[in-house]
Amino acid sequence: MPHADTLDIVHHDDTRTRFKDVRYQLHRNGIRIWSAEGEHAITDVLMTQAYRRRSADS
Structure with a gap:
């Protein structure tokens, strides 16, 4: 399951x-x-943007 630091x-x-x-x-x-x-649970979705900060060793 994906993880996001910020999900718009x-x-x-x-x-x-x-x-x-x-x-x-x-x-x-x-x-x-x-x-x-x-x-x-959200059904009214036009678009999503997920942001994840990478760790220093990635």
């Missing part, structure tokens, strides 16, 4: 949601996100 979600109405330090799973009906706040 652009919704169909052009609003944006940002999550920090999450694991996520893209699927046909949207995206499922696991964060410190709990589990989120």
Whole structure:
């Protein structure tokens, strides 16, 4: 399951949601996100951008 330091979600109405330090799973009906706040299922997804900082030895 991918990990992101920052995950941005652009919704169909052009609003944006940002999550920090999450694991996520893209699927046909949207995206499922696991964060410190709990589990989120979002179906209104136009685009996602995941960012991960690489460690110094990568």
